[in-house]
Ligand code: FAD
């Protein structure tokens with residue numbers, strides 16, 4: 441059993457190890473104790489800010505000896521409250537904010553080694569300065585960290601072309617729950633040497649250890665880009681358009697995103713400066729983003745010719761092609777502000793689901809009907825990564841309903857969507873993970889041998905159950 445020192449002695453030990461900048465207590469902890477969606481308000485003994493792998497390891501050893509649970513936290517943008525401590529006040533948050541060095545960029549190997557607290561946007565910028573592309577891209581990229589995106593196996597807008605975080609990772613350095621450091625920062629494309637521990641930690645949401653650094657894959661920078669926002673006839677037309685581009689040149693589709701008319705309306709109505717570059721609002725939109733590292737790839741011509749075909753078939757109703765970097769950014773902003781538009785419009789319930797690509801239109805339509813029958817006046821606001829079969833089948837509250845009363849029905853709303861998704865062979869969490877919000881679904885969806893194996897792995901690596909308890913596993 442761990443030998444539990446008194447809290448003041450433990451806090452003294454944290455201070456001695458990290459210095460004053462490394463330990464937050466009292467009101468200074470506030471931003472670290474709530475989740476991005478504002479659904480939970482936790483408490484903590486302290487927020488600890490180690491500045492090196494050695495300090496993380498020593499902290500983990502101190503906590504393990506004291507029996508204190510640890511909650512790893514990067515940018516705290518989790519959509520499932522994965523980085524929020526519980527209400528007991530007995531946990532510590534281990535923030536990676538000061539693990540923020542880019543250790544190495546190698547344009548020949550096309551690899552980059554970064555510490556876990558490096559902000560995703562900073563990693564993208566550093567890669568670009570070295571003449572390379574780090575392609576992971578999502579709305580939270582200005583504040584989420586590499587440790588966070590790896591721990592949630594984040595997807596985002598470019599998964600359709602480059603894969604999700606897992607596919608961009610070659611090796612990891614991590615502190616395991618007993619405080620030992622695993623030096624796995626190998627930068628190899630091929631390395632079959634036993635169990636792939638690195639892949640266990642990716643997507644583990646901080647329940648198996650703390651990632652302190654990662655070796656990541658880089659790609660050639662695009663030399664040509666072409667972006668358009670299209671109004672499309674319906675969900676089938678959105679999918680048909682994706683298939684047209686894929687058939688013509690799969691390799692150039694960097695992003696293919698769907699936005700329902702209702703979701704776009706929330707952004708246009710609530711986010712200052714959001715402007716639709718089309719003649720009229722529509723029921724469905726698609727954002728097409730093409731990119732190629734090949735000079736003279738002719739992407740503009742490809743975009744125009746595929747859209748002309750789709751216009752002739754009645755799939756596309758109208759389209760705006762970006763003529764400048766400013767227009768490209770303005771189109772992307774309409775997509776990136778989707779979570780913010782929904783946040784400003786009142787309470788909403790998120791359903792981050794995936795189904796086989798061919799079933800996406802049916803999924804959206806069935807969920808929309810089921811949700812409005814469940815809560816009359818509520819507004820289904822689906823949008824997301826249709827090219828990956830991953831739609832955020834979110835539901836905004838009826839305008840005249842009390843937000844708390846609406847949120848009190850979250851479980852029912854998620855169950856309503858999940859019933860359709862299960863029927864279509866999908867997943868209840870495509871990219872946001874399980875965190876705290878979805879642990880209750882694990883038994884039903886992953887029970888039996890799969891959950892038993894996960895529990896056995898957790899017990900083997902974290903026998904004291906101190907790494908982010910209450911997350912992922914029910
Ligand atoms: P946090 O929120 O701090 O933590 C997330 C989880 O990882 C927690 O369980 C935490 O304990 C754990 N963790 C964090 N750092 C470490 C570490 N170093 N070692 C071990 N565990 C760690 N996600 C997508 O997949 N696709 C999207 O398109 C997308 N868009 C988003 C848009 C917005 C506006 C927002 C707010 C979020 C979005 N997300 C998206 C959610 C997504 O999960 C996060 O943005 C990102 O992956 C989390 O990074 P973070 O640094 O904020 O991690």
Ligand code: MLT
Nearest residue numbers: 579778779790824832834
């Ligand atoms: C996004 O893709 O913008 C986020 O993952 C989705 C959300 O807010 O539901």
Ligand code: ZN
Nearest residue numbers: 596824832871
């Ligand atoms: Zn998403």
